[in-house]
Amino acid sequence: MSRTSVRADRGPGDGGDRESHGRTVVRHSLMTFGTRMGIVLVNIPTSILIARLLGTDGQGTYASAVAFPTMFAFIGLLGIDSAHTYLLSRRRYPLSQINSQSLILTLAFSAIIVPLYLLFLEHYDAASDPALHSILRTGVFLVPILLAKYFAIALFLGLQRIRWFNVANFIQAAVLLGFMCVNLFVIKGGAAGALIAYRASEVLGVAIGVGAAVRASRGGNPGGETGDDTRPGVILSKPSLGLLKKSLVYGLQGHVGNILTQFTYRFDMFLVLSMVGLKGQGLYSISVIMAEKLSHIPQSVQVVLFPKLSSMTVEEANELTPRVMRSSLLLTAVAGVVLYLLSRPLLVLFYTMEFAPAVNAFRILIPGIVALSVAKILSSDFSGRDKRIYQTVATAVAFGVNVVLCFVWIPRYGIEGAAWASTAAYTLQSGIMVVLFRKLSGRGVFESLIVKGEDFALYSRTFRRLVKRGD
Numbered sequence: 413m414s415r416t417s418v419r420a421d422r423g424p425g426d427g428g429d430r431e432s433h434g435r436t437v438v439r440h441s442l443m444t445f446g447t448r449m450g451i452v453l454v455n456i457p458t459s460i461l462i463a464r465l466l467g468t469d470g471q472g473t474y475a476s477a478v479a480f481p482t483m484f485a486f487i488g489l490l491g492i493d494s495a496h497t498y499l500l501s502r503r504r505y506p507l508s509q510i511n512s513q514s515l516i517l518t519l520a521f522s523a524i525i526v527p528l529y530l531l532f533l534e535h536y537d538a539a540s541d542p543a544l545h546s547i548l549r550t551g552v553f554l555v556p557i558l559l560a561k562y563f564a565i566a567l568f569l570g571l572q573r574i575r576w577f578n579v580a581n582f583i584q585a586a587v588l589l590g591f592m593c594v595n596l597f598v599i600k601g602g603a604a605g606a607l608i609a610y611r612a613s614e615v616l617g618v619a620i621g622v623g624a625a626v627r628a629s630r631g632g633n634p635g636g637e638t639g640d641d642t643r644p645g646v647i648l649s650k651p652s653l654g655l656l657k658k659s660l661v662y663g664l665q666g667h668v669g670n671i672l673t674q675f676t677y678r679f680d681m682f683l684v685l686s687m688v689g690l691k692g693q694g695l696y697s698i699s700v701i702m703a704e705k706l707s708h709i710p711q712s713v714q715v716v717l718f719p720k721l722s723s724m725t726v727e728e729a730n731e732l733t734p735r736v737m738r739s740s741l742l743l744t745a746v747a748g749v750v751l752y753l754l755s756r757p758l759l760v761l762f763y764t765m766e767f768a769p770a771v772n773a774f775r776i777l778i779p780g781i782v783a784l785s786v787a788k789i790l791s792s793d794f795s796g797r798d799k800r801i802y803q804t805v806a807t808a809v810a811f812g813v814n815v816v817l818c819f820v821w822i823p824r825y826g827i828e829g830a831a832w833a834s835t836a837a838y839t840l841q842s843g844i845m846v847v848l849f850r851k852l853s854g855r856g857v858f859e860s861l862i863v864k865g866e867d868f869a870l871y872s873r874t875f876r877r878l879v880k881r882g883d
Contacts, residue, residue, distance in 0.1 A: 450582055451581055451582055451585040454582070454585040454586050454588075454589050455585055455588075455589075456762065457589060458585075458588055458589045458592050459698075459701055459762075459763075460762050460763060461592055461593065461596055462474055462592065462596070462606055463694075463698060463762075463763045463764075463767060464763065464764060465596045466596075466602065466603055466606070467694070467766065468690075468691045468694035468695060468766060468767070469690050469691060469694060470602065470603045470606075470694070471693075471694035471697060471698065472685070472690040472691065472692075472693035472694035472697060473543075473544055473547055473603040473690065474603045474606050474607060475681070475693060475694070475697035476544070476548060476681075476685060476693060477547050477548055477550070477551040477603065477607045478551070478554070478607070478610060479678055479681055480529070480532075480533075480548060480551055481529060481551040481552060481554040481555050481558065482554070482558060483674060483675075483678060484525050484528065484529045484532070484555060485525065485554070485555050485558035485559050485562070486558075486562070486670070486671070486674055487525075487671050487674075488521045488524065488525040488528075488555075488559070489521065489559065489562055489663075489667075490521075490660065490663050490664060490667050491662070491663030491664055491665070491666055491667030491670060491800075492513075492517060492659045492660065492663040493562040493563055493565065493566040493663075494566065494662070494663060494666065494670075494718075494795060494800075495658065495659040495660075495662040495663040496510050496513075496514065496563065496566040496567070496570055496659065497566045497569045497570040497718060497719055497722070498570070498662055498718075498722050498795065498796075498798070499570070499655070499658065499659070499662075500566075500567070500569075500570025500571055500719075501569075501570050501572070501718075501719040501722035501723050502722060502723065504658070505652070505654075505655050505658075506646075506649065507567075507571075507625070507628055507629055508629060508646045508647060508648055508649035509649050509650070509651045509652060509655055510567070510570075510651070510655070511567075511625050511629065511647060511648050512648045512649060512650065512651045513651040513655060513656065513659070514560075514563035514564075514566075514567070515648070516651070517559075517563070518556060518559045518560045518563060519556075521559055522555055522556035522559060525555050525559075526552055526555055526556070529551075529552050529555060530549065530552060533545060533548055533549060537686070538682075538685045538686040541690075544690070546604075547603055547604050547607060550604065550607060550608075551607065553611060554610075554611055554614065557611060557614045557615055557618060558614065560618045560621070561614055561617050561618050561621065563621070564580075564617065564618055564620070564621020564622070564624070564625075565577070565621070567621060567624060567625055567628070568580070568621070568624060569715060569718065569719050570719060571628055572719050572720070573624065573628070574715070574716060576624050577715065580617060580620040580621065580624070581617075583616070583620065584613050584614070584616055584617040584620070585613075587612075587613050587616050588609060588610060588613035591608075591609035591610075591612050591613055592606060592609045592610075594609070595608065595609045625647065626647055629646060629647040630647075662798065662800075665798075665800040665801055665804070666794070666795060666800025666801070666803055666804055668804050668808070669800060669801075669803040669804030669805070669806070669807040669808065670803075670807075672804070672807040672808050672810070672811040673791075673803075673807045673811075673841075675811055675814075676807060676810055676811045676814050676834070676837050676838070676841070677834075679811070679814065679815065679818065680696075680814070680818050680822070680830040680831075680833060680834055681693065681696065681697065681700070681830075683818050683819070683822055683830065684696045684822065684827060684830050687822050687823055688822065688826055688827060692826060692827055694767075695767060695769055695770040695773070695827055696770065696773060696827040696830060696831075698759070698763055698767050698770045698774075699770040699771075699773040699774040699777060699827065699831065700777065702751075702755070702758070702759060702770075702774050703751075703774055703777035703778055703780075703781050704777075704781060705751070706744055706747055706748055706751060706778065706781040706782065706785075707744075707781055707784065707785070707788070709740060709743050709744045709747060709785065710740045710744055710784070710785035710786075710788040710789055711788060713736055713740050713788075713789060713792075714788045714789060714791070714792045717732075717733075717736060717789065717792040717793070717796070718792040718795055718796055719796075720732075720796070721733070721792060721793055721795075721796025721797070722795070722796040724796070726797065729793060729796060729797060729853075730853045730854070730855060733789065733790070733793045733849070733853070733855075733860075734853075734855050734859050734860040736789055737786060737789040737790065737860050737861070738859075738860060738861050738862055738863050738864075739863060740785050740786075740788075740789050741782070741785050741786055741861060742863045744781070744782050744785040745782050748778050748779065748781065748782040751778060752775055752778050755771055755774050755775050755778070756768075756771045759771055759774060769827075770827065772828050772831075773827045773828050773830070773831040774831075776828060776831035776832055776835055777831045777834060777835060779835055779839075780831075780834050780835030780836070780837075780838040780839060781838065783835075783838050783839040783842045783843075784838040784839075784841070784842060785842075786842035786845065786846060786861070787803075787806070787838070787841045787842040787845050790803070790842075790845040790846070790848075790849050791803050791845075793849065794845075794848075794849075794852075797852070799852065802845065802848045802849075802852065803845065805844070805848070806841050806844040806845045806848065807841055809840065809841070809844060810837040810838070810840050810841035810844070811837065813836060813837050813840055814833050814834065814836070814837035817829075817832070817833035817836055817837070818830060818833045821833055846860060846861070
């Protein structure tokens with residue numbers, strides 16, 4: 413009997429099930445959000461150190477050296493990391509097979525992506541300055557590290573080891589701060605040293621992921637509907653062609669959308685560097701860093717929701733997603749208002765008056781990030797339903813609008829034009845995805861976006877349970 417049919421026997425309208433799912437998502441989301449806030453408290457001093465000691469040009473160099481290889485690694489994954497999360501949640505294949513496929517694909521993709529990245533740098537005019545070009549070239553070492561890290565994250569989420577995921581992220585952020593202090597105060601390695609520190613912290617993240625894979629395998633490999641190597645202690649086993657095929661089919665469905673999403677998030681940074689220069693890149697990167705702190709709220713929910721929905725029936729997902737989405741939007745909007753009001757004093761306090769010209773771009777991005785919280789929640793819903801094409805359609809339209817607006821507004825308005833283009837694209841993307849979700853689930857727009865009294869009751873009950881359990 414399939415998982416779906418077993419769960420359906422209880423009936424989709426079971427109030428206890430809905431309450432249980434809601435509590436689980438709220439509890440794990442609060443746990444993840446709390447960890448992310450701890451990470452923010454660590455990352456803010458890291459960002460301040462880099463900005464204050466390297467200045468706008470150094471900040472722009474460092475931001476580019478991290479953003480470019482990250483983009484290439486993400487594109488080269490073909491969405492297979494998301495497929496691993498989905499298949500682990502569904503218990504379709506043994507963990508040992510997925511571990512092996514992750515290792516093989518990390519090596520194979522690195523062999524392809526690294527030369528492409530170097531070729532890109534040779535033809536990217538904005539990186540023609542010898543010093544900048546040299547640092548960007550060293551960013552190539554990040555590519556295999558990031559590929560391995562993405563597969564490690566997929567493992568955490570697919571096994572729904574949310575606690576492991578949070579601990580790993582916090583440790584990595586704390587170690588990065590330590591490495592950055594050594595670089596900036598002891599070694600005084602500048603932007604190049606900052607990049608080495610970042611690379612070292614990412615290696616640690618991979619190491620934690622490998623340790624998690626080993627621990628999980630020792631307890632027995634979950635899954636095995638199409639594989640038979642589920643014995644405890646088996647860490648690696650020969651991956652089947654069926655696993656690769658299913659990973660590619662699932663991954664590629666939404667990968668174009670994910671690529672366009674990342675381009676929508678980061679394409680403006682490429683254009684700012686080209687059209688405004690390194691100083692403008694430094695200012696704009698700070699405005700993005702500050703505004704994106706809001707995204708920790710929906711991302712905390714997104715991390716929990718995707719594997720959860722992957723293991724649920726359609727009816728259960730139709731009940732859970734609107735509740736989660738409207739709650740996430742409310743919390744992000746409230747936080748957005750607070751951040752807007754405090755934007756100038758926070759930015760000047762953290763980054764000095766040298767970065768004050770970034771305030772307007774920072775403020776313009778805030779409503780866009782709030783709107784984007786809806787798209788983040790719905791991307792988890794579509795992925796959990798194996799309907800990733802919906803996200804692809806929405807992001808394709810949003811990306812096209814973003815590109816056009818960037819070319820029109822950046823030359824005229826500088827970094828503020830880039831911010832307006834991003835906010836318009838984020839809002840459009842979320843609007844399209846809400847319409848598609850309504851078509852898919854039958855849930856109305858107001859039901860999905862406006863908080864109800866029952867939601868506050870759920871928050872209260874969950875909070876009391878957490879306090880009682882000390883969780």
